[in-house]
Amino acid sequence: MRTDGAVRSGVGQARRVARGRGLDAAARAGFVARGVIYVLVGALALRIALADGDKRQADRGGALAEIAEKPFGSAVLWLLGLGLVGMALWRLSEALFGQAGPDGHKKGKRLLSAGRFVFYAVVSYSVLAYVTGDKGSGSGSSDRQVDDVTATALDWPGGRWIVGAAGAGVVAAGLWIAGRAVLRKYRRRLRMGEMSAKTRRVVDVLGVVGGCGRGCAFGAAGVFLVVAAVRHKAGEAKGVDDTLRSFTHTAAGPWLLVAVAVALVAFGLFSWANARWRKV
Secondary structure (H helix, E strand, O other), rough: OOHHHHHHHHHHHHHHHHHHHHHHHHHHHHHHHHHHHHHHHHHHHHHHHHHOOOOOOOOOOHHHHHHHHOOOHHHHHHHHHHHHHHHHHHHHHHHHHHOOOOOOOOOHHHHHHHHHHHHHHHHHHHHHHHHOHHHHHHOOOHHHHHHHHHHHHHHOHHHHHHHHHHHHHHHHHHHHHHHHHHOHHHHHHHHHHOHHHHHHHHHHHHHHHHHHHHHHHHHHHHHHHHHHHHHHOOOOHHOOOOOHHEEEEEEEEOOHHHHHHHHHHHHHHHHHHHHHHOOO
């Protein structure tokens, strides 16, 4: 009985920590860090669209390299890495104790939070590894990394089906992200009542445009994975940088990439709005 009571007490204490101010601040720092990365990736993509031949990587690695070159770049990277650690811890607390809101304890939402925890844990590790000297960890080309992983998966038994299913899942995720943005589902997670009418309009524009751009990038990357599976060629899969560059090869030319780049910047700004008004 005493053991059961101690376990319940421990769980209750952990739940209180998860709902405390410390984790609240960590989550908001995570949204700020995420926003910085998306703004920089969008800016790099915009530069690629407008300056033919630009060799910068329009992905997380390119964003880290861009920051590192600036004065106090290492300090900023430390802050970004720690902010993303805060995001990972917040997502872990959601997985363990449920999200904010009346339906936050549903298994599906907690599982989604667990997946996000893994994602942000990996991203925060790559940023912190980069700033501590492992330049290949955070700054490596996303295109090369995707090629390597795809090539490995294609060599497995049933590898084409695995890669194809992964690609279809990424496409579905892109459509889900864009659809939620169009339907403005994010409003349920924000304290909209604390915003002025003008601020709400701006946040809506950033949320819809940013979500659609992010979903478009995800969807395109998923399509390339499916193509790699169908053709059994790992080189057909593309990371963030090559996916964004592929938009310049459409009938719209570089202007489609300009639109996606602006949308990614908008998502970064929307992340900063989350840092201010998100219900944590």
